[in-house]
Amino acid sequence: GAGVSQSPSNKVTEKGKDVELRCDPISGHTALYWYRQSLGQGLEFLIYFQGNSAPDKSGLPSDRFSAERTGGSVSTLTIQRTQQEDSAVYLCASSLSSGGFQPQHFGDGTRLSIL
Amino acid sequence: DQQVKQNSPSLSVQEGRISILNCDYTNSMFDYFLWYKKYPAEGPTFLISISSIKDKNEDGRFTVFLNKSAKHLSLHIVPSQPGDSAVYFCAARAGGGNKLTFGTGTQLKVEL
Numbered sequence: 001g002a003g004v005s006q007s008p009s010n011k012v013t014e015k016g017k018d019v020e021l022r023c024d025p026i027s028g029h030t031a032l033y034w035y036r037q038s039l040g041q042g043l044e045f046l047i048y049f050q051g052n053s054a055p056d057k058s059g060l061p062s063d064r065f066s067a068e069r070t071g072g073s074v075s076t077l078t079i080q081r082t083q084q085e086d087s088a089v090y091l092c093a094s095s096l097s098s099g100g101f102q103p104q105h106f107g108d109g110t111r112l113s114i115l
Numbered sequence: 116d117q118q119v120k121q122n123s124p125s126l127s128v129q130e131g132r133i134s135i136l137n138c139d140y141t142n143s144m145f146d147y148f149l150w151y152k153k154y155p156a157e158g159p160t161f162l163i164s165i166s167s168i169k170d171k172n173e174d175g176r177f178t179v180f181l182n183k184s185a186k187h188l189s190l191h192i193v194p195s196q197p198g199d200s201a202v203y204f205c206a207a208r209a210g211g212g213n214k215l216t217f218g219t220g221t222q223l224k225v226e227l
Contacts, residue, residue: 004158031213042119042204042217043159056214091158101147101166101208104215106158 002026004107006092012113015084021077021110025094032075033095033104034067036088043091049075051097079112087114118142119207121218128225134192136221138205141186145207149215150179150190153202162203163190195225 005024013019025032034046045059049069060066064082069075079086089111093104120139128134136150146167151159165172165179165188172179178191192199205218 033214035215035217040219042121042219043206043215045214045216048214050213059214093158095213101164103149103161103164105161106151108156108158 004092004094004105006090006107006110008110009108010111010113012115013082014115016081018078018080019082019112021079021090021092021112023075023077023092023094023107025073025075025092026105028096029094029105030072030097031095031102031104032069033093034075034077035091035093037091037109038088046077046090082112082114084114087112116141117219118145119205119216119218121205121221123221124219125222125224128195128223130197130225130227131194134190134195134199134223134225136190136192136203136205136223138188138190138218139186140188140207142207142209142216143186144209145216147208148179148181148188149206149208150177151204151206151217152199153204153220159204192223195223197225197227199223200225 007022032049035043047067048056064080067077089109091109093106095102095104149164150162153159181188202220204220206215
């Protein structure tokens with residue numbers, strides 16, 4: 001499809017395990033964002049990639065969280081040694097170049113449950 | 116410190132009537148405001164935006180109003196339809212950056 005694609009759609013794992021979440025942005029979109037939504041909360045910014053620039057990691061909650069974007073396209077968000085408070089829906093968005101204003105377009109998210 | 120607030124967690128409106136969703140913010144550096152609509156198990160869908168230099172933007176049944184002095188914006192949906200039933204998120208962007216700050220959402224239910 002033409003939209004932002006995320007996988008897996010659901011992930012259940014045990015506390016302490018590492019998880020990897022994948023995002024495939026809309027073709028031609030140079031900006032990519034990760035957010036998470038905990039139960040009853042709004043979306044919380046995690047990290048932002050724009051082209052070849054250094055990513056804005058200011059929203060990552062701890063050093064257990066990391067993300068990379070290979071070849072300016074697909075991105076992977078990794079959570080190491082997962083904790084129960086990491087349970088949330090992780091949403092990826094992409095947009096055209098951030099020059100001026102461009103709305104972000106979201107994928108359907110990965111629902112992560114930590115047992 | 117919640118910079119974008121949606122104080123009504125839910126709103127119920129009859130089909131055909133106007134829905135008004137409200138949002139308040141505290142950060143004077145926000146230069147764009149957006150509304151997103153979200154259905155269960157789907158990602159948010161962009162609806163409409165407004166620049167901080169404007170006070171109104173209209174797109175079909177959706178109009179966003181911005182009152183900078185009150186740090187308040189609202190989304191009007193006229194006429195409301197059952198398919199509009201969803202969670203609506205207000206979001207804002209601070210000038211020069213691209214991350215969005217979101218409110219906690221308002222669940223709109225449009226009843227027949």
